[in-house]
Amino acid sequence: MSLFGDALSWITDGAHWGGPTGIDHRIVQHLLVTFAAVALAALLALPLGVLIGHTGRGRLVVVALAGAVRAVPTLGLLTLLGLALGIGIEAPLLALVALAFPSLLAGAYAGVEAADRGAVDAARAVGMSEWQLVTRVEIPLGADVILGGIRAATLQVVATATLAAYISDTGLGRYLFSGLKSRQYDEMLAGALLVAGLALVLDLALATLQRASRPTTGKVPS
Amino acid sequence: MTRPSRFGQLRSTQIGLALVTVASLALTACGGDSDPLSSGDGDNGGGGTIVIGSQDYYSNEIIAEAYAQALEAADIEVQRDFKIGQREAYLPEIESGSINLFPEYTGPLLQVWEPDTEARLADDVYADLVTAAEDKGLQVLDQSPATDQDSYVVTRAFAEKWGLETIDDLAKVTDPMVFGANSEAENRPNGPKGLKDTYGVEVSFTPIEDGGGPLTVKALEDDDIQLAIIYTGDPSIKKNDLVTLEDTKGLFLASHVVPLASEDLSDEAAGVINKVSAAMSPEDLVDLDARSVDEQLPAATIAKDWLEKEGLL
Incomplete structure (x- = not known):
């Protein structure tokens, strides 16, 4: 219990705020890494997922590959990438992109696939092009599930972004690593609490967005 | 259906227990044989064994x-x-x-x-x-x-460029230097603070959490960092042609x-x-x-x- 108290007073200690190693700066770094990783992964995974969901083609191969990527331990991948790219933020960022990819892909194709077939057929019957079908029917109807994928990916990445500090001076992971070996457990727990808090805030925000994306009953999605 | 499986569990637990007992007996026996105490009597060191x-x-x-x-x-x-x-x-x-x-x-x-x-x-x-x-x-x-102790190392190229043999010589380096090591080194007395206080050498710090392993060596070779801590007995110093800087003022024990x-x-x-x-x-x-x-x-x-x-x- 006292360790928790120590960690909380570590966080509230003004000396740990401000400057390049301050908590505020570390939080910003941590968020930037998280957003960058999810955004980069989304750039690839979302279009690919929508394509698979819409056409039904290549599903088996891509899903199996994405599943395999899930099994890759992020720290191992980070070390491999680090040996190839050197230290800095590039290797951790790529490792986090690989971490986010499967969840985003799964959300995208599952969302598009799950769009009500009746609605899709009706849209096709009124003469919508394939592009219109995807953008005006399938994506809006699947938005809930697609956002669910983004939410899951973000949660994984924000927690794992602590690994960025493994080979770069970045993010909240710095408190974990430096506290661990020097037995400054208040600093370490403080870092963990900050990451957990950040994860909760992000998840709540995305959950709200997800709820808002659900089409209200009786209203035709435009 | 539940009964046989329960018996099965019981049996495997018993087997497990038996194995543990046998193993610990064997270990005790080994310990007895090589017990330094049992062979330690007599006047060793003097004229005997x-x-x-x-x-x-x-x-x-x-x-x-x-x-x-x-x-x-x-x-x-x-x-x-x-x-x-x-x-x-x-x-x-x-x-x-x-x-x-x-x-x-x-x-x-x-x-x-x-x-x-x-x-x-x-x-x-x-x-x-x-x-x-x-x-x-x-x-x-x-x-x-x-x-067999911690030591500051640099690459051969860096040592030759600035003529470095001791940590003291780092004062001759006019380019900014980055020191890479596990993050706890940042606040240890032989880290950047020690370098400044003992040798008057200023370095910035970047964390590499592999304890002077391959990522640290890679960073040295890439010139992402110029200074690292590696054990003097570590074969990687020789393998990667790194240079150990002599610690003339006793930063390390x-x-x-x-x-x-x-x-x-x-x-x-x-x-x-x-x-x-x-x-x-x-x-x-x-x-x-x-x-x-x-x-x-x-x-x-x-x-x-x-x-x-x-x-x-």
Whole structure:
């Protein structure tokens, strides 16, 4: 219990705020890494997922590959990438992109696939092009599930972004690593609490967005 | 359906218990056989058998094996009680006289007996250690030039560019330097703060959490960092052509190989061991370690080859 108290007073200690190693700066770094990783992964995974969901083609191969990527331990991948790219933020960022990819892909194709077939057929019957079908029917109807994928990916990445500090001076992971070996457990727990808090805030925000994306009953999605 | 499976579980638990019992019995038996205490009576060290111990650390075992073979070559009877474990386990055995000879390291050993010691440089540490050992009714023989301690390393190219041999020389470097190490090094007395206070050298810090492993070496080679901490005994220093900077002002605790011995160890035996210590250079120790790591050879073979090369057999 006292360790928790120590960690909380570590966080509230003004000396740990401000400057390049301050908590505020570390939080910003941590968020930037998280957003960058999810955004980069989304750039690839979302279009690919929508394509698979819409056409039904290549599903088996891509899903199996994405599943395999899930099994890759992020720290191992980070070390491999680090040996190839050197230290800095590039290797951790790529490792986090690989971490986010499967969840985003799964959300995208599952969302598009799950769009009500009746609605899709009706849209096709009124003469919508394939592009219109995807953008005006399938994506809006699947938005809930697609956002669910983004939410899951973000949660994984924000927690794992602590690994960025493994080979770069970045993010909240710095408190974990430096506290661990020097037995400054208040600093370490403080870092963990900050990451957990950040994860909760992000998840709540995305959950709200997800709820808002659900089409209200009786209203035709435009 | 539930009954048979329950019986199955029970049976496997019983088998497990039986296995554990057998295993612990076997372990106890082994312990009994190699118990250093049981072989420790009599007047060892004086004229009889010299009992040599070693840590459970490959490098230490090679040194102990070198002592043993050198003594055997001088027709002195020895008994090997190797791989005893950490200092807490074997130090009492040496103090009680059950073990007569043990390869130790000056700084860390002194810190066990004198936790508040401020000695850092090799000769100061050794001088204090001689007194401390006497107080315990023991003796340390001559310290070897071979060391096994933390050290600052740079790449060969960087060392040549600025003419670096000691940490002091880093003051000549006019480019900004980045020091890369595990994050706890940032606040340790031998980290950036120590460099500034002791040597007046300013460096910035970046964390690389692999303890001087391959990522650290890669960062040095990429010139992402210029300075790293790697163990002097680590074969990767030689393999990657890194340069160890001499610590002239004692930022790191000196840790030379030193034989810790019973007070009544014969002068003849001491003479043999002192020759072994004197012959072992820091580079030799790195090579010996490398043969163990890279070629997976047993300590006895590595020690024998080295002794022959030095003309000590």
